[in-house]
Amino acid sequence: xxxxxxxxxxxxxxxxxxxxxxxxxxxxxxxxxxxxxxxxxxxxxxxxxxxxxxxxxxxxxxxxxxxxxxxxxxxxxxxxxxxxxxxxxxxxxxxxxxxxxxxxxxxxxxxxxxxxxxxxxxxxxxxxxxxxxxxxxxxxxxxxxxxxxxxxxxxxxxxxxxxxxxxxxxxxxx
Amino acid sequence: xxxxxxxxxxxxxxxxxxxxxxxxxxxxxxxxxxxxxxxxxxxxxxxxxxxxxxxxxxxxxxxxxxxxxxxxxxxxxxxxxxxxxxxxxxxxxxxxxxxxxxxxxxxxxxxxxxxxxxxxxxxxxxxxxxxxxxxxxxxxxxxxxxxxxxxxxxxxxxxxxxxxxxxxxxxxxxxxxxxxxxxxxxxxxxxxxxxxxxxxxxxxxxxxxxxxxxxxxxxxxxxxxxxxxxxxxxxxxxxxxxxxxxxxxxxxxxxxxxxxxxxxxxxxxxxxxxxxxxxxxxxxxxxxxxxxxxxxxxxxxxxxxxxxxxxxxxxxxxxxxxxxxxxxxxxxxxxxxxxxxxxxxxxxxxxxxxxxxxxxxxxxxxxxxxxxxxxxxxxxxxxxxxxxxxxxxxxxxxxxxxxxxxxxxxxxxxxxxxxxxxxxxxxxxxxxxxxxxxxxxxxxxxxxxxxxxxxxxxxxxxxxxxxxxxxxxxxxxxxxxxxxxxxxxxxxxxxxxxxxxxxxxxxxxxxxxxxxxxxxxxxxxxxxxxxxxxxxxxxxxxxxxxxxxxxxxxxxxxxxxxxxxxxxxxxxxxxxx
Numbered sequence: 001x002x003x004x005x006x007x008x009x010x011x012x013x014x015x016x017x018x019x020x021x022x023x024x025x026x027x028x029x030x031x032x033x034x035x036x037x038x039x040x041x042x043x044x045x046x047x048x049x050x051x052x053x054x055x056x057x058x059x060x061x062x063x064x065x066x067x068x069x070x071x072x073x074x075x076x077x078x079x080x081x082x083x084x085x086x087x088x089x090x091x092x093x094x095x096x097x098x099x100x101x102x103x104x105x106x107x108x109x110x111x112x113x114x115x116x117x118x119x120x121x122x123x124x125x126x127x128x129x130x131x132x133x134x135x136x137x138x139x140x141x142x143x144x145x146x147x148x149x150x151x152x153x154x155x156x157x158x159x160x161x162x163x164x165x166x167x168x169x170x171x172x173x174x
Numbered sequence: 175x176x177x178x179x180x181x182x183x184x185x186x187x188x189x190x191x192x193x194x195x196x197x198x199x200x201x202x203x204x205x206x207x208x209x210x211x212x213x214x215x216x217x218x219x220x221x222x223x224x225x226x227x228x229x230x231x232x233x234x235x236x237x238x239x240x241x242x243x244x245x246x247x248x249x250x251x252x253x254x255x256x257x258x259x260x261x262x263x264x265x266x267x268x269x270x271x272x273x274x275x276x277x278x279x280x281x282x283x284x285x286x287x288x289x290x291x292x293x294x295x296x297x298x299x300x301x302x303x304x305x306x307x308x309x310x311x312x313x314x315x316x317x318x319x320x321x322x323x324x325x326x327x328x329x330x331x332x333x334x335x336x337x338x339x340x341x342x343x344x345x346x347x348x349x350x351x352x353x354x355x356x357x358x359x360x361x362x363x364x365x366x367x368x369x370x371x372x373x374x375x376x377x378x379x380x381x382x383x384x385x386x387x388x389x390x391x392x393x394x395x396x397x398x399x400x401x402x403x404x405x406x407x408x409x410x411x412x413x414x415x416x417x418x419x420x421x422x423x424x425x426x427x428x429x430x431x432x433x434x435x436x437x438x439x440x441x442x443x444x445x446x447x448x449x450x451x452x453x454x455x456x457x458x459x460x461x462x463x464x465x466x467x468x469x470x471x472x473x474x475x476x477x478x479x480x481x482x483x484x485x486x487x488x489x490x491x492x493x494x495x496x497x498x499x500x501x502x503x504x505x506x507x508x509x510x511x512x513x514x515x516x517x518x519x520x521x522x523x524x525x526x527x528x529x530x531x532x533x534x535x536x537x538x539x540x541x542x543x544x545x546x547x548x549x550x551x552x553x554x555x556x557x558x559x560x561x562x563x564x565x566x567x568x569x570x571x572x573x574x575x576x577x578x579x580x581x582x583x584x585x586x587x588x589x590x591x592x593x594x595x596x597x598x599x600x601x602x603x604x605x606x607x608x609x610x611x612x613x614x615x616x617x618x619x620x621x622x623x624x625x626x627x628x629x630x631x632x633x634x635x636x637x638x639x640x641x642x643x644x645x646x647x648x649x650x651x652x653x654x655x656x657x658x659x660x661x662x663x664x665x666x667x668x669x670x671x672x673x674x675x676x677x678x679x680x681x682x683x684x685x686x687x688x689x690x691x692x693x694x695x696x697x698x699x700x701x702x703x704x705x706x707x708x709x710x711x712x713x714x715x716x717x718x719x720x721x722x723x724x725x726x727x728x729x730x731x732x733x734x735x736x737x738x739x740x741x742x743x744x745x746x747x748x749x750x751x
Contacts, residue, residue, distance in 0.1 A: 013372050017309060017319070024314045065496030071318045071338055074372045172371040 216264025245275025404468015
């Protein structure tokens with residue numbers, strides 16, 4: 001079976017220790033997590049884990065089964081890239097003098113739809129949100145000028161399909 | 175705690191009383207109907223032990239000789255009684271000594287609540303004396319775990335713990351309680367947990383799946399049932415028997431499914447798997463519909479998955495959705511408690527006969543009898559075989575005892591040769607294969623089923639792991655019977671070395687102590703059998719004994735367990751020699 005990138009979304013009670021419990025499910029099967037983001041959701045007390053992995057569909061189905069088994073997990077889903085809308089965010093710290101010495105940098109920033117979030121006498125910081133490839137593109141363009149620091153966030157995504165978590169929660173307590 | 179639960183009030187809220195967290199722990203246990211608990215005291219759990227002293231008339235604490243003994247005893251208790259087993263230990267090494275038992279209970283779905291003491295919450299993360307991060311350590315081997323740092327959390331967390339341990343597919347829960355939470359004062363109200371909003375213990379049964387399963391079963395010419403511990407855990411023994419009888423389906427059990435259907439039932443053809451019976455293994459690859467009931471297609475059951483029952487339609491009756499399609503792809507998955515789903519299924523099943531098909535099982539049994547069983551039971555060698563011991567035990571107990579085999583050759587021989595007339599009669603470490611399980615588990619089993627005969631069957635290797643629990647027998651006077659099958663080898667490993675490593679017996683031969691003297695030192699009546707003619711008399715004496723009894727039997731040194739499916743081979747390539 002072909003490996004593919006899947007975005008796993010886990011809705012859970014925001015409980016101490018659950019992150020550990022979920023990550024051991026991947027570790028136990030020797031599966032590398034490419035990115036992981038935990039945040040609040042639109043529902044009070046409910047957290048959402050977004051986990052990106054590159055595995056086969058058979059593997060991701062079994063992983064979902066194991067995740068859903070955890071007591072505090074309300075529901076877990078997996079989606080292909082086509083089925084979700086997703087972005088990542090990145091910050092680039094660059095020496096300030098380059099902005100004036102290397103005029104091309106200004107064009108790169110403009111063309112990549114990146115934003116300058118702060119400027120100081122020593123450095124300036126560019127923020128770029130988008131697909132991983134777009135961020136990588138910007139990275140490769142800035143690299144020749146020297147990048148002082150680079151960081152990229154985990155993927156955040158929403159799905160095209162409806163999740164109906166509130167309905168599930170209501171049903172569970174009745 | 176953020177988790178939202180629904181609960182039923184047990185104790186009236188009118189007047190709350192201020193008590194210490196440690197007393198609350200005891201009150202929670204009593205509210206859950208616990209009257210027996212296994213454990214070992216130590217610094218971080220002393221406040222709770224102080225309460226045990228005060229409540230000793232209501233809550234009986236069994237002091238084992240090692241925390242591993244405590245958790246295995248709790249497992250034995252849970253397995254025979256169907257209740258939640260409870261074990262308690264201190265922080266640090268006390269807690270880590272529970273881990274093997276937790277892993278065992280997790281893989282064998284045993285309902286347990288384990289309580290550990292923890293250093294004071296202000297010391298957490300400071301590498302304090304006997305501090306260990308038992309929450310992280312136990313996470314992969316528990317169904318749920320939680321660290322309590324405030325006394326006020328105790329009732330809600332413990333009621334959740336019991337609910338989670340026993341509901342749905344059961345499993346172990348570990349609750350770690352910091353010392354300050356044990357000392358802290360709180361208003362005690364106990365509400366029994368009945369629901370957790372993020373947790374669905376039993377999936378919704380679907381009638382369409384029942385009908386689809388029934389259609390396949392009714393059309394089948396060569397149906398075959400493999401049942402596992404799910405039948406025992408779901409208390410579905412009667413439903414299973416009614417189902418196989420109505421459609422006359424030949425059946426076989428996994429190691430942990432043993433005794434869910436009586437051994438002498440005409441449709442029970444024994445055990446599947448690596449050292450299972452010949453007919454059910456061979457015919458797994460010939461049946462046209464394989465009906466798996468409450469089992470999880472362990473690799474020791476299936477052999478090579480690429481060639482496992484590929485010709486058959488697979489129906490899986492299962493409570494845990496994560497088990498469906500995990501190892502074997504199913505055609506129809508019927509989710510739910512097998513007691514409910516089998517009951518629902520029965521009216522859809524046509525009465526049937528599969529005489530020719532059943533005859534095949536009988537014919538292959540004859541092959542196995544001639545090639546293996548006869549030689550084992552009627553050996554012409556000087557030394558006693560393990561099978562002869564089990565057969566003598568069958569006669570002495572009439573198949574009514576609870577047997578607690580440890581792990582290895584003696585375990586497989588017990589699974590193959592023992593008679594079980596009654597349900598919940600076989601307690602063994604299946605998934606984890608924990609050597610040293612049997613002695614403490616038998617202690618727990620006897621306490622969980624005091625009116626039944628309980629016999630531990632242990633190898634000379636296994637008995638030396640947790641042999642200290644003879645001290646628990648000495649102190650509690652629990653009348654458990656112990657047979658040690660001594661071949662002076664780690665027999666199963668030696669068998670593999672013989673068959674697959676050209677007889678290079680690396681570290682499998684054992685120079686053993688005088689077991690009879692050791693048992694005698696612990697005040698346990700003990701005897702040794704070296705000759706065949708003394709065997710049945712010695713076993714009869716052991717069974718007749720009203721108190722605990724230790725019987726060592728010197729058995730054939732290099733006996734092998736056959737049939738055998740070598741690792742990676744297909745089930746139908748089961749070897750008879």
